Amino acid sequence: MAAVQTVAVDQDEAELRLDRWFKRRYPALGHGMLERLLRTGQVRVDGKRAKANQRLESGQVIRVPPLTGAQVAAVAAKPTLRVSEAEAKSLRDAVLYKDDEVIVLNKPPGLPVQGGTNLDTHLDAMLDLLTYDAAERPRLVHRLDKDTSGVLVLGRTAAATAKLAAAFRSRSAHKCYWALVVGVPQYPQGRIDAPLAKMAGRMGDKVAVDEEEGRRAVTYYRVVEAALKKAAWLELEPRTGRTHQLRAHCALLGTPIQGDGKYGGQEAYLSGQGISRKLHLHARAIELPHPKKGILRVVAPLPPHMKASLAFFGFAESAAGDPFTAFSGDEQ
Numbered sequence: 001m002a003a004v005q006t007v008a009v010d011q012d013e014a015e016l017r018l019d020r021w022f023k024r025r026y027p028a029l030g031h032g033m034l035e036r037l038l039r040t041g042q043v044r045v046d047g048k049r050a051k052a053n054q055r056l057e058s059g060q061v062i063r064v065p066p067l068t069g070a071q072v073a074a075v076a077a078k079p080t081l082r083v084s085e086a087e088a089k090s091l092r093d094a095v096l097y098k099d100d101e102v103i104v105l106n107k108p109p110g111l112p113v114q115g116g117t118n119l120d121t122h123l124d125a126m127l128d129l130l131t132y133d134a135a136e137r138p139r140l141v142h143r144l145d146k147d148t149s150g151v152l153v154l155g156r157t158a159a160a161t162a163k164l165a166a167a168f169r170s171r172s173a174h175k176c177y178w179a180l181v182v183g184v185p186q187y188p189q190g191r192i193d194a195p196l197a198k199m200a201g202r203m204g205d206k207v208a209v210d211e212e213e214g215r216r217a218v219t220y221y222r223v224v225e226a227a228l229k230k231a232a233w234l235e236l237e238p239r240t241g242r243t244h245q246l247r248a249h250c251a252l253l254g255t256p257i258q259g260d261g262k263y264g265g266q267e268a269y270l271s272g273q274g275i276s277r278k279l280h281l282h283a284r285a286i287e288l289p290h291p292k293k294g295i296l297r298v299v300a301p302l303p304p305h306m307k308a309s310l311a312f313f314g315f316a317e318s319a320a321g322d323p324f325t326a327f328s329g330d331e332q
Helices: 018-025 031-039 085-093 123-130 158-169 245-252 261-268 304-312
Strands: 005-008 061-064 095-098 102-107 149-155 174-182 189-193 196-198 207-209 218-227 231-238 281-289 295-299
Touching (some): 005 158, 061 158, 149 158, 207 245, 218 245, 231 245
Parallel strands (some): 149 281
Antiparallel strands (some): 005 061, 174 231, 174 281, 196 207
């Protein structure tokens, strides 16, 4: 008989019902047995009693009681890609911070965080390359869009992942993004409070403002520098973490992010030999409680295409100042 396990909910398991999480992880465990384990308090979520239909959140920790071999089947391991030495070195070179609890990467643009349709190469399948001397592979704490670059946090243990994910849920994690946008906002700084909902049908990978069905989404922005009325460099602080929040909010301002055809159409592309057509959105910095010690602050250097575009307009990176003191507005 196995021992008690504590298992962290992965990012791709968020919003699953607890019974479906067990079906995925332990397919041979019958529903009747799971209900008995729940009734007797042997299965717990974050230390509390739970019900089969409870929706899970990334980073929550599930207590799994001892199960016999007949009750549980082996869980399929996360896939590991065959990568070259150069690819492995490139991923390790992207590490900005590492200790026994946390790894922080500077995710390159174009690398998906997780798999999907026709996506075999993604970060989640490469995490064994970042195990180092640990007993387990690191886990994703949050996500970035495929074409967004910058700070990405990984937990090196189940307990660390749970604490880091809790910081994101409680909004004690503060994120600063940089974006190059087409046009200049009417006001040099402000607050966008516009609820977002996924669009139906084939547009389900896109969000739109929806006052009735949308989930609240709040973003603070500041114009760092502007090039007449042609383009602006924005510093953005999302106070909520909705899908495509910054991309949709920048488009709502009338200033789509350079390279973001999904939300800006053809208006999202500036002309100029020094301006890439790639998405110009970068997770510049993050500040959050460390799982064991104080506050963790990490800054990610710009990817080459954004560095070149800022230089094209004569924008100096030093103009942005300290990313950890840029915003002081309340979320209310």
